Amino acid sequence: MYEQVRKTLPASAHDAPRTLAPVAPGIRVLALKTPTLPPAAHTNVYVVGPDADGPVYVVDPGSPYPDQQQILVEALAGQPVAAVLLTHHHGDHVGGAAALGAPVWAHAATARRLRVPIARELADGHTFDxxxxxxxxxxxxxxxxxETAGATIAGDMVAGLGTILIDPDEGDMALYLASLQTLLARGTQLLLPAHGPAIADGPAKLREYIAHRMMREERIVAALARGEASTDELVASVYADTPRILWPLAERSLRAHLAKLVREHRAFEHVPGRWTSTGSSL
Ligand SMILES: [Zn+2]
Known part of the structure; x- marks a missing residue:
């Protein structure tokens, strides 16, 4: 079954279909072009509910482009939309939220960041249909x-293509790691990410993500143990295995890690941009 799932999703978005493809029991998907983080160029729109007739929920209709929004309208073939559900407020997830003319539901912290009115605020444990x-x-x-019986629509928790950026200005590395553990504990097998193909072995992917972030954190701690370092020096050391073209993004991720370590009293910034592992500069 998971092999089948993989085949229904486009490996690359160039051959993205214009129709909704079944991806899990009661869930269909359509990838629409969005302004997102390369190498991803599309955001998956997930449609939850019956294949025909009954009302459906549309998750993350993110494309701001009218031609892409039109593809979604045509793919829905007149099925009523009970609500648009948003995983979070980023533009590549909400760009077409208002275009469907349905009520938009999202978390209160997402609602605060959007101009589109939120008809219902969602919170952990809320269940409907x-x-x-x-x-x-x-x-x-x-x-x-x-989460549904067959799969979890994972937003930007994990990616089937590209990477998940934890930005220091609005992301939180400690919370992100805790949320990866939350998903792992729930044990859903099939994860449906916003970017790239479905992830058949969800628990393995979540463990891989947690291990990867912990590996970076350990490298930062090890680099600081060798002595005071600038942000640039830390990037060069911690992301030595990453192409230089990605270092500006790596630096943002590094800053998110450092913010976590500072809160845990495992890193200190006595002078802006210079980091140590001890509370004393002596
Ligand atoms: Zn995002």
Whole structure:
């Protein structure tokens, strides 16, 4: 079955279909072009509910482009939309939220950041029509996943293509790691990310993500143990295995890690941009 799931999702978005493809029991998907973080160029719109006739929920209709919004309207083939559900407030997830003319539901912290009116505020544990909201802050303050009997719509918790950026200005690395653990504890097998193909072995992917972030954190701690370092020096040391073109993004991720370590009293910034592992500069 998971092999089948993989085949229904486009590996690359160039061959993205214009129709809704079944991806899990009661869930269909359509990838629409969005202004998102390369190498991803599309955001998956998930449609939860019956294949025909009954009302459906549309998760993250993110495309701001009218031609892409039109593809979604045509793919829905007149099925009524009970509500638009948003995983979080980023533009590539909300760009087409108002275009469907349906009520938009999201977490209160997402609602605060959007101009589109939110008809219902969702929170952890809210359940409707077989969908359960799971609060997963970290990538964004109001991030929600939507769990059904067969799969979890994972938003930007994990990616089937590219990477998840935890931005120091609005993300929180400690919360993100805790949210990865939350999803792992719920044990959903099939994860449906906003970018890229479905993830058949969800628990393995979540463990991989947690291990990867912990590996980076350990490298930062080890680098600081060797002595005071500038932000640039830390990037060069911690992300030595990452192409230089990605270092500006790596620096943002590094800052999110450092913010976590500072809160834990494992890193200190006595002078802006210079980091140590001890509370004393002596
Ligand atoms: Zn995002």
């Amino acid at each position: 077989g969908i359960t909201c799971v609060f997963t802050p970290g990538h964004a303050e109001g991030h929600l996943c939507f």
